[in-house]
Amino acid sequence: xxxxxxxxxxxxxxxxxxxxxxxxxxxxxxxxxxxxxxxxxxxxxxxxxxxxxxxxxxxxxxxxxxxxxxxxxxxxxxxxxxxxxxxxxxxxxxxxxxxxxxxxxxxxxxxxxxxxxxxxxxxxxxxxxxxxxxxxxxxxxxxxxxxxxxxxxxxxxxxxxxxxxxxxxxxxxxxxxxxxxxxxxxxxxxxxxxxxxxxxxxxxxxxxxxxxxxxxxxxxxxxxxxxxxxxxxxxxxxxxxxxxxxxxxxxxxxxxxxxxxxxxxxxxxxxxxxxxxxxxxxxxxxxxxxxxxxxxxxxxxxxxxxxxxxxxxxxxxxxxxxxxxxxxxxxxxxxxxxxxxxxxxxxxxxxxxxxxxxxxxxxxxxxxxxxxxxx
Amino acid sequence: xxxxxxxxxxxxxxxxxxxxxxxxxxxxxxxxxxxxxxxxxxxxxxxxxxxxxxxxxxxxxxxxxxxxxxxxxxxxxxxxxxxxxxxxxxxxxxxxxxxxxxxxxxxxxxxxxxxxxxxxxxxxxxxxxxxxxxxxxxxxxxxxxxxxxxxxxxxxxxxxxxxxxxxxxxxxxxxxxxxxxxxxxxxxxxxxxxxxxxxxxxxxxxxxxxxxxxxxxxxxxxxxxxxxxxxxxxxxxxxxxxxxxxxxxxxxxxxxxxxxxxxxxxxxxxxxxxxxxxxxxxxxxxxxxxxxxxxxxxxxxxxxxxxxxxxxxxxxxxxxxxxxxxxxxxxxxxxxxxxxxxxxxxxxxxxxxxxxxxxxxxxxxxxxxxxxxxx
Numbered sequence: 001x002x003x004x005x006x007x008x009x010x011x012x013x014x015x016x017x018x019x020x021x022x023x024x025x026x027x028x029x030x031x032x033x034x035x036x037x038x039x040x041x042x043x044x045x046x047x048x049x050x051x052x053x054x055x056x057x058x059x060x061x062x063x064x065x066x067x068x069x070x071x072x073x074x075x076x077x078x079x080x081x082x083x084x085x086x087x088x089x090x091x092x093x094x095x096x097x098x099x100x101x102x103x104x105x106x107x108x109x110x111x112x113x114x115x116x117x118x119x120x121x122x123x124x125x126x127x128x129x130x131x132x133x134x135x136x137x138x139x140x141x142x143x144x145x146x147x148x149x150x151x152x153x154x155x156x157x158x159x160x161x162x163x164x165x166x167x168x169x170x171x172x173x174x175x176x177x178x179x180x181x182x183x184x185x186x187x188x189x190x191x192x193x194x195x196x197x198x199x200x201x202x203x204x205x206x207x208x209x210x211x212x213x214x215x216x217x218x219x220x221x222x223x224x225x226x227x228x229x230x231x232x233x234x235x236x237x238x239x240x241x242x243x244x245x246x247x248x249x250x251x252x253x254x255x256x257x258x259x260x261x262x263x264x265x266x267x268x269x270x271x272x273x274x275x276x277x278x279x280x281x282x283x284x285x286x287x288x289x290x291x292x293x294x295x296x297x298x299x300x301x302x303x304x305x306x307x308x309x310x311x312x313x314x315x316x317x318x319x320x321x322x323x324x325x326x327x328x329x330x331x332x333x334x335x336x337x338x339x340x341x342x343x344x345x346x347x348x349x350x351x352x353x354x355x356x357x358x359x360x361x362x363x364x365x366x367x368x369x370x371x372x373x374x375x
Numbered sequence: 376x377x378x379x380x381x382x383x384x385x386x387x388x389x390x391x392x393x394x395x396x397x398x399x400x401x402x403x404x405x406x407x408x409x410x411x412x413x414x415x416x417x418x419x420x421x422x423x424x425x426x427x428x429x430x431x432x433x434x435x436x437x438x439x440x441x442x443x444x445x446x447x448x449x450x451x452x453x454x455x456x457x458x459x460x461x462x463x464x465x466x467x468x469x470x471x472x473x474x475x476x477x478x479x480x481x482x483x484x485x486x487x488x489x490x491x492x493x494x495x496x497x498x499x500x501x502x503x504x505x506x507x508x509x510x511x512x513x514x515x516x517x518x519x520x521x522x523x524x525x526x527x528x529x530x531x532x533x534x535x536x537x538x539x540x541x542x543x544x545x546x547x548x549x550x551x552x553x554x555x556x557x558x559x560x561x562x563x564x565x566x567x568x569x570x571x572x573x574x575x576x577x578x579x580x581x582x583x584x585x586x587x588x589x590x591x592x593x594x595x596x597x598x599x600x601x602x603x604x605x606x607x608x609x610x611x612x613x614x615x616x617x618x619x620x621x622x623x624x625x626x627x628x629x630x631x632x633x634x635x636x637x638x639x640x641x642x643x644x645x646x647x648x649x650x651x652x653x654x655x656x657x658x659x660x661x662x663x664x665x666x667x668x669x670x671x672x673x674x675x676x677x678x679x680x681x682x683x684x685x686x687x688x689x690x691x692x693x694x695x696x697x698x699x700x701x702x703x704x705x706x707x708x709x710x711x712x713x714x715x716x717x718x719x720x721x722x723x724x725x726x727x728x729x730x731x732x733x734x735x736x737x738x739x740x741x742x743x744x745x746x747x748x749x750x
Contacts, residue, residue: 003650004429006428011409011410011411012416014410014413016413018413024410029411033407034404035404036575037386037391041387041389057378071445071608072628073628075445079698106607180642196528198629201412206632206634207629207632208583208630230485232453232481233446233449239549254449255447256581258581259581265383268381271378272378296481330417336412
């Protein structure tokens with residue numbers, strides 16, 4: 001068999017203002033290029049422990065079981081569901097966009113019995129409907145919702161939703177893929193039992209890792225399961241032996257060493273800035289973008305008080321060809337913005353201001369470029 | 376909450392001669408540090424198509440569905456099982472080490488009915504026992520075996536085992552995590568229906584990606600399933616839309632961009648060397664190591680004709696403390712070798728000669744260092 005002849009890949013330089021990945025600072029890229037060491041090396045173990053502490057800060061939690069899953073956000077999501085849903089469990093699932101729908105798929109594939117609470121795409125989850133769902137289904141054991149719906153840019157009220165679940169004796173799984181590091185995610189204060197995020201959004205790391213956190217009640221539920229977790233890779237009973245840091249570290253799988261160097265550095269950058277400052281920066285850049293967007297005459301999909309600062313979904317202007325316009329942004333301005341997903345495909349654009357991408361010159365470039373392609 | 380103060384992580388430089396990761400060439404580390412682009416960027420799509428072609432070369436296959444799963448080898452393993460095993464399917468599973476046992480776990484968690492063929496740890500899978508298992512279980516639909524058992528260094532006969540399954544109308548899943556790129560893995564010639572590997576062994580890339588390949592019969596089986604695949608993330612019906620390269624690429628998950636740059640470069644290095652030359656290099660370095668190991672008076676776990684050149688399991692010399700000796704190798708020689716796993720923990724060492732680690736100066740260092748710590 002002939003060996004393929006292929007040139008080295010030299011990626012173009014882009015400004016990443018889509019729904020993720022966001023711009024990755026050179027510090028993080030440099031960290032990823034450091035020498036690979038073994039995943040059981042004492043030096044690696046030290047770095048893992050630091051990463052766990054830094055993640056606790058990002059999640060604003062004291063949860064011991066806080067670590068990066070060795071896979072993208074979708075694996076973090078599935079890790080939460082396969083561990084916390086047992087066949088026959090009733091789960092209240094809130095759907096107000098693509099990722100709520102993906103939660104529903106997960107519940108079904110775990111043998112859970114879903115109770116769906118639907119809200120319009122572009123709106124926050126309505127706590128009143130969630131309360132009603134629990135009243136109609138007192139047997140419900142879990143609430144699952146997306147804090148920051150990446151497909152629309154709507155932000156739901158994590159504190160209010162978790163409080164409803166708690167009042168009804170249910171645990172809460174929260175998707176904070178797009179919110180972590182960009183807008184407050186207060187795991188302990190809100191009383192969230194399990195949450196997952198992604199490395200490539202407001203943490204500005206490369207994609208491929210999914211920070212997760214589990215509280216004591218969630219761990220107790222996993223340990224009390226009557227059926228085995230259907231996934232070997234995601235079974236927290238096994239993963240715990242590797243990430244727990246208690247006593248001997250048991251081999252489970254080979255962790256993705258160099259990407260973890262990158263996440264460690266990304267979390268250091270967040271700690272240096274201070275998470276409150278990061279939230280404020282995302283808000284400030286959103287305000288600047290919003291002012292420019294309004295001048296351009298574009299409409300936001302989400303009402304102002306339910307809007308995520310870091311993900312701005314706007315309706316496509318009349319008569320503009322979606323793919324052609326995004327192609328021009330990429331080719332003429334090296335600027336990536338996101339297309340619509342699912343029901344909103346071809347109808348909206350999603351402009352990310354996440355992590356290192358939330359900066360004034362990006363906002364300026366984006367507004368200039370948008371003006372050029374929609375006129 | 377106080378932000379943790381953490382210094383930048385500066386990993387020590389190690390010589391990696393354990394069971395993986397192996398030494399990662401600077402070219403690959405440099406590739407991983409190139410600018411991050413979007414996972415739907417046309418430039419990224421081009422790189423993905425090249426990676427698929429390069430992986431077909433590594434697997435020696437024409438299989439269109441050949442791609443890197445966005446997770447470590449364990450996720451590649453689980454991807455094969457969750458797609459190809461339906462509840463109630465009888466699966467012949469060969470166990471001659473840790474990773475055969477992990478296959479069994481996967482079969483059980485998919486609701487399969489396992490028929491276990493056991494061989495001693497340190498020996499190849501016995502084709503006679505596999506034939507007998509199929510004769511006793513004509514209903515068996517799948518054969519699962521580990522080509523290169525990473526826990527012992529034993530190599531099984533992929534061609535012979537796949538032929539037995541085919542004669543009995545069963546499909547074959549093969550683990551070639553430790554063999555791909557180091558010793559012949561001939562997917563098409565042997566008639567393997569599904570196989571998975573890892574990036575961090577003989578491909579010498581960083582850990583975190585799992586190359587997989589599926590033939591037409593495997594794809595037909597997935598498409599004909601009566602039950603949904605239990606994992607959303609690993610469901611090939613969904614993954615196909617993203618990796619197939621046919622027509623529109625559907626968003627499934629955010630691929631780990633920069634690690635994929637690294638894998639692309641690792642596969643380019645393999646193609647430049649030529650896979651036959653890579654196999655010959657692994658054999659030659661094994662011969663050199665073997666000669667030195669025999670001078671030291673250490674015994675190989677695996678009989679000579681069943682030995683993997685790239686993973687050398689040797690018995691611990693009488694009176695040597697396992698952890699203390701490996702600690703000295705790490706601290707005095709910056710050399711990592713592997714400990715025993717499972718039943719062999721504390722009784723053997725595993726010396727890897729994988730990918731870029733299979734070089735003369737590594738062999739020399741290893742022999743010198745071993746001599747120092749066992750005397």
